[in-house]
Amino acid sequence: xxxxxxxxxxxFWFGLVIAVVVALLPRYSVHTWQKLNRPRDLDVIREIKVxxxxxxxxxxxxxxxxxxxxxxxxx
Numbered sequence: 001x002x003x004x005x006x007x008x009x010x011x012f013w014f015g016l017v018i019a020v021v022v023a024l025l026p027r028y029s030v031h032t033w034q035k036l037n038r039p040r041d042l043d044v045i046r047e048i049k050v051x052x053x054x055x056x057x058x059x060x061x062x063x064x065x066x067x068x069x070x071x072x073x074x075x
Contacts (some may be wrong), residue, residue, distance in 0.1 A: 014060050035043055 039047075
């Protein structure tokens with residue numbers, strides 16, 4: 001049939017791949033722009049965790065480093 005003859009061509013499959021890429025491009029372009037130019041606080045903390053950067057704030061402390069921190073016991 002017509003579907004078999006169309007789906008057996010290289011142009012059909014190439015066009016299908018190009019259509020999917022073009023359809024998804026705006027979403028991922030905006031997502032990437034936001035991460036690079038206007039990151040949220042959560043994005044910054046995720047990047048710190050992924051890159052294993054030392055973080056001495058209130059949000060993230062490595063478990064090994066937390067054991068070495070002095071304890072503030074108020075009596």
